[in-house]
Structures are given as structure tokens and as C-alpha cells.
Amino acid sequence: MALLEAKGLTKRFGGLVANENVTVEIEKGTITAVIGPNGAGKTTFFNMITGFYEPDEGEILLNGKSIKGLRPDQIAERGITRTFQNIRLFKQMTALENVMVGKHSRLSAGMLGILLNAKRVREEEERARVEAYQLLEYVGIADIANEEAGSLPYGLQRRLEIARALATHPQIILLDEPAAGMNPRETVEMTAFIRRMRDELNLTIILIEHDMKLVMGLSEYIHVLDHGQKIAEGTPEQIRTNPQVIEAYLGKAATEVS
Amino acid sequence: MLSILPQVLIDGLTLGFMYAVVALGYTMVYGILEFINFAHGEIFMVGAFVGTEVLLIADSLGLLQEMNPFVAFLLSLLIAMILSGALGVGVERVAYRPLRNAPRLVALISAIGVSFLLQDLVRFTEAVARNEFYLNSPSLFPGFLEVGGFAQVPLKAVVVIVFAIVMMVVLTLFINKTKWGIAMRAVAQDPSTASLMTINVDKVIVLTFLIGSSLGGATGVLFAQNYGTIDPYIGFILGLKAFTAAVLGGIGNIRGAMVGGVLLGLLESLAGAYLGPLTHGAFGSEYKDVFAFSILILVLLLKPEGLFGEAVKEKV
């Protein structure tokens, strides 16, 4: 059984069909890319998986259990988390606190425990702090733990966002354009980091990316969306030579010429 | 109980048309800036005071008796519209524009501040000028209109409704037919693309405040004619109700604001008249404001896009 199954997902906005009958299966421990031209419905697909949009039709199964209709926080609790295309950090919090927020659903302190400053709560907090710091170390930005997130340079913000997502202790992490706005050297680093993360942390990774070099080099399986529909899937090799994909990217003319 | 129905309906329509025109001011600004101009009710109030002062001054100079009441009314309406329009533009320039890129709540806080500041400024002005803070407006249209033998419609109510309709028609024509109106709609749809199309977004925003505020001010004059007495606090509750009307119709939607206003006015009037008798006096007309606020809350919860708005989903 696949870890995550999206079956026949359809999402309409008024007259616009953002996703139509999209079916995707994700195996545990893989790196999968979702690609497609602008406006193909990739982010809509992510938003359905993470609970921000409820699909009009279709089903989403995690470990065989439906997560359709759950709220984003419930889905995060079940082990699916994400980063955002346009980086959404908690700007006025420090980097360390940002990561600690990610621990939210793994902590249990309630109002009364907090007010009484119970021993259990203090210990839980200390553990959370240590873990957050370890995560910052892991993504290589421990030295800015006490900096305000909003004031960090772009590349570090991307890393911080990943550290924060890891704090939720996910099974699956969805990366929405993780290398957007990065220079070639940073992109190479990010590629290596994503692979290392998968290998070391037992993660399953799904990513949206426009940088084809990154996609082809990193992902083991690729799904291609165009105009809200899935037009192809396969290994990077298969996708590279798929005429439909080339057409979607380059237009009709390209296939006719070749 | 039915014998008062025509009167209740007329009251409701009069009130509703006033809500509708004020609601236009909220909805136009919201459509373009996604910002609740909390002080719009006070602009309405200032319009009421300006218009009434014009009439009172004309009266004290002995001019009012010699004027045709319609001429006097139009004159007060015009001056009120000019001054409240200018005030709206000034408020935007001083208190909102510097905050256009600030978090939305900061701009809202500034607007709340403007709202209270204007209330007291008007109170001070009147206190210095007349040693009172409320005004009694000279009544220009005291008569009644006999309709079909079963209802007496006060002339002033007819004036309110007719003028409100005229203003709404003119506004609709302006927005749909003129260059600036189309520019306004473009900015409301997509400010960055509009500015690429060489539309001056700042000018459009100023124009929006100008139109919305002068319509609000004009409604103030209608209000003063209809109810006779005004004070610096009339704008607050009426503004809230008009905002409710705008939400009810679908905020950002001009037609929605008109329909929402009239609907809310009617509902409120009916509630005020019949809530008491229907609950055997347990909940009387004192609950009519509760009724209006409940509508606001219910609409925001159940159909936040309003009657005519389109559902929008926050962009992730």
C-alpha cells in the first residue's frame, strides 16, 4: 500500500477547474516531484493534501485512512507538513521560537499547567527548546537561533522554514518550490540537503519545483500537471522523453518541429 | 397590528435608503483597499451638521423664508457634499495613506481614532458656536402625501427616497460609463495590473474617498431632514448599520450595498414595530439594534460573501 494516495481529486473555483480528477500515489521513503507550467494546479494540489482546500471530489488516504475534510492542523498532527512558496515564517519571533511553534501538536501543556508552571510543563519546554536547537543545527543555522526570523536573509529563511516543518515530526513533507530565488550554488546545496534529509530522517518528500535540473537530479518519480489535469507520470527518464510533457511545456509547435 | 404596517414600511424604506447610500461609501473603499473605513459614519455625521448649519445660517440671515425649499435643500446638500467629500479625502491623505503598506489592523486602529476624533471635534465646534452639541434642523418639507387613500406619506420621506435613488443611479452610471469609473473598477479588481495599464492608483483612491464621502455627507443632510435632530454620535451606530448592509449585500459590491441597505432598513423597522407585540412585551423595540447586529454576525458566519458577492478563498 502506498503511504499517501490521492484519488480523483477535483477542485473548482467558480467556473475555473483548478484540479480535475488528479490521482497520485506516493510510496514511503521516496522523493516525488509535481511539475507543470504556471497555473497547472500544483499548489492547489498541495493545498488539498494539507487540508487548506477541501476537494470537491475524490479521496485522500494516508496509510489507507482518509484524511479528506480534516483541518490543516489535524493533518499536520497526522504527519503531513509543508513549506510555502513565498516563505511564511512568524516574522517577529526568533528562529528558535519558530521551530518551537512546530512542536505545538507534540506538546501537551494546558492552561492550568502553564499557569502553575508545573514541573512536567517545565521539562517539556526544556526538551522542546533542546530539540528546536538541534533542528537548527541540523539545517545548519544554529548560530542565528536568537535572531528575529523576519530579519534573516532569504536563504536562511528557507532553511528555517524546513527546520520548523521538521519540528512537527512529519512522515511526509511537502516542499513548495524549495529552491525558488536561490543562486545555482545554493540550489545545489539545497538539492543535497533534501536528499540527505530523506535518507537520514526516514522522510517521504513531495516537491513542487520549476528548476528542471533540480527536479531531474533529485526526484525518483515525477507527476506532471497541466491545466489542472495529470498528463503524465514516471521516472525522470520517462518524463524527459514524454511527448505530451514536452508539448505542455513548449507548446504544440515544438512537438511538430521535432 | 396591520394598521401600522404602511407606516412601518415607509419608515423602513426611508431608513433603508439612507443605509444604502452610506453603505456605498464602505463598499467602494473596501472594494479598492480591502479596508474598513471605520470613520465613514462620522463623515456622514459631519455632512448632517454642515447641511443643517447652512440652513440655520440662511434662516438667521432671513434668507430661508424667501427661498424655495427645494433650492435651499439643494444648496445645503451641495455644500455638505463638497465639505464632507473634502474631509474624506483629507482623512485618507493624513491618516490612511501612510499606513497603506502597514498591517491591516494598524490602519483600522487609525480609522477608529479618526472616528472618535471627529465626534469630539464636531461637538467642540458646536459648543463654541452655539453652546449646545445637538442641532434642530429647520424642516423644509413638512407636508404629507396622500397615497391611494390608505396611507399618509410624509413629504420628507419621499424626498429622502427620491434623492437616495438619484444618487445611486448617478453613481452606477458613473462607474459603468465613464473613464474614471472604469478605472475604479479596474483598481478594485487588480491594483498592480491596473497601475501597469497606466492607471494612477493614488488618484483612483482619492476619487473613491471623494465620491464615497460626499455621498455619505449628502445622506447626512437627508437624515437631518427626516429626523429633525442631530448630534455628533448619530454617525456611529448608523455607520455600523450601513456597514452591516454592505456586508449583507456582499462587501465590495455596489448593487449589493444598495439592496442590503434597503433590506436592513425594512427588517429593522419591522423588528422595531413587531418584536414587542410578538413576544408579548418581553422583548420590545429596544432590541432592534441587537437584531441588526445579529444579522451582521449571522451573515458573516453563514454567508460571508453576502447576497451578491463572490466567494473568495484566501490565497495560500
Place this chain on the structure above:
Amino acid sequence: MVKQVIANATGSLFKDRQVPLLLTLLWIASFTLALYILEKSVLAFMGILLSLLLVYYTKTSQTVKVVLGALILLVLIPLVAGDNRYYMEVATQVGIYVAMALGLNIVVGFAGLLDLGYVAFFAAGAYAYAIFATAQANHFIPGDLFPLGGEWFWPFLLVGLIVAALFGILLGLPVLRVKGDYLAIVTLGFGEIIRIIFNNLNKPINITNGPQGLTPVATPVLFGVQMNTPFYYYFIVLFVIAFIVLANIRFERSRLGRAWIAIREDELAAQSMGIPLLNTKLAAFAAGASFAGVVGVIFAAKQTFIDPTSFTLMESIGILVMVILGGSGSIPGVVLGAAFVTILQVQLLKEFSNFLHGLNSSGVISLPNQLDPSKFQRLVFGILLILAALYRPNGLIPAKRNINDIEAIKKSRFAKEKLGILANLNEGKRQSG
């Protein structure tokens, strides 16, 4: 020239915005003495209150600051101003608003929910006590059991807290589904609805006695002592503030406080980090409301009379001004904002008003009744809100983020092994090794 000298002097004196301890002590001593000698001096009294701010900025350890603050509040002020009812009354009022502003700070400052109907919770607490501490409850509970005696004041602090928290949850459930600036309008509407209901709930069953209000509300009794002077209320309020400040500090540094701030910063990102929006917002609403409820009980007891006019929108706006002006989300800022606005209202404007009345009656000027400065509330609030929004959106003392002690984290006993998802790293090593 002179300006520059002063600037240099203050510059060297207040390095890193810190005041030398000696100066603070000197300040406290001189103003205490001044107030002792010149009993009626407003300036001296303000000087003492200001000394608290000075203590906050003093260059010394946290413990010394707390001790100094406690010394001023618990010993100096009651000792020097204790038999002056007026000053104790002012101090108590300041305290009441500080407590409420700290409650609203949780809702507006931490969670970023602009609540314009906050006074409703204050009203809920006040009525919860007043209804049972007057004969009013006999109208709907048979047995002629009421009014309750003043010793019931103490348990009712808790009752007020719970009632207001329940109010917060009940109101919050529908209201908190609404977002951003709409929330402001809806809470405003709800605040008005509650006031209208309290104003009219003298029929069909007389619960609140409507516009006539409730009186006489029993004053607190402790060990047989009638605590009916400002002197006692001062200490009651101080005790409650201590509790609320502590709660604010603990919340801010907790899982819940982080969730509130995360929601304020970015709702969508907060959700995807596993934070349930509605529950977390409800918690903020309930916490903020419960503090207002406790203060409401004290208010009802102190005034011995309450009616719906004490719970108007202006009260909500006033408390909001305190939070925004002081520094939304900043505990010291909110305390300063509340103290500043309250003193401005109850003392400065009143003094100014008395001054003008003096001129008025001696015929120097003629003052229309409407221009009486004690009625400047809206003007002052309006200007403060606009100025704060334009020039100091983060307030007089902006919120500081928690700086964590990295060395302590490294030395923690939990740091020995990898935690959370990083525990997989150890497993991987074990497998390969």
C-alpha cells in the same frame, strides 16, 4: 546648544537605555519625601508612579528590580499616600485598568484579535457579583437568601473569573470564525448587544434591574474587617495584578503563548504547524475575558453601584488605547499605557478641568459646558490612536522577543541525545554501525 548639552548628559547617563541604580534610588527617595511633605502635590504622586518605570529601566539584576518595585507598591505608596483617599483611589483605578489592559493584551497583543467588545467580560464579572451581593437575586431565586455577605467577595473573584471565561467561550465560538477587521466590527456589535441586554433584562424576569442598576453591592469582608476604603482596594487590586502579570509572563513563554503569536503573525502557517485555530483563539478569548471578569467583581464591590452605563463602547476603546499605545504584546508597555491613559483621564484632565472652572467662576474666561476637559475622552483617545498607528505602531515600549540562553540549551540534560525526528539519525547510525 543647551539641547546638545542635555543630550550628551542623558546620553552618557542612559547607556543602552539603562538608568544607574543610584539615580533610581535617589528619585524614589526624593519623591517619597516630597509627597510626604506636600501631601496634595499631584507632581510628587506622579513622580512616585514614574519611579516604577525608572525601576524597569534601571541597570541592575531582575531580583533587585522586583524588590524595588514591591517596595514602592507595597510599602512606600501606602505609607506615604495611604491616608489620602484621593491618591489611593487614583492608584486603585490605575490598577483596575492595568489589570484589564493586561487581559486585553492576551487577546489583541498576543493573539492579534482586535476585540472592540472587551468590556462585556468586565460587565459579566461585575454583574455576577452584584446580582448576588445585592437583594437582586431574590427576584428569581426563592428563599430570601440574598444579599450575600461581604465574605462572599473572595469566592466570587473565582466565580467572576469563571463566568467571564464562559462568556468569552460562548461569544468566541461564533465570533472567532470571523477574520481580521471583520472581527473588530463583530466584537463591537457583540459588546453593544451585551450592554443592551443588561440594560433591558429587567423583564420578563428581573435579573439585572435594567437601567436602574444594582446597589448596594456588599463590600469585601476579611476576618470581620469591612474593607470599604480605597486603602484596602488598593491591595486587593495589587494582588490581582500580580497574579495577572505572572499569568501573562507564563503564557507568553509557553506552548500556548507561542501558538497565539504564531496565529497573529500568520494564520495559515500556524495551522500547517498543527495549531488548531478556533481552540487556540478561544483560549485567548477565555483567558483575556477571565481577567476582566475578576476585575469586574472588584469594580462592583468598590463602586457599590453598577449599571449598564459603566460598560459602554468607550470603555472598550479606552482599554484598547492603553494596549496599543503602551505596546501591543509587551507586558511592561501595556502597564505603562494603562497607567498613562488612566492618569491622563482621572487626574490630568480633571485637574485641568478644575483649573478652567476656577478661571470660569472668577470670570477670567467663559467656558461652555461642552468644552469641559473632563469630557475630552473621545478627542484624546482618537488622537492617541491615530498618533500611535502612524508613528509608533509597536507602542511606547515595543514587545521584545524572548532571547533564549543557548549555553543553557547546550548544557541541558536533554541535549545528550537527538530528539524528535532527529532520533532517526541515531537509529541510522546504529544500523550502519
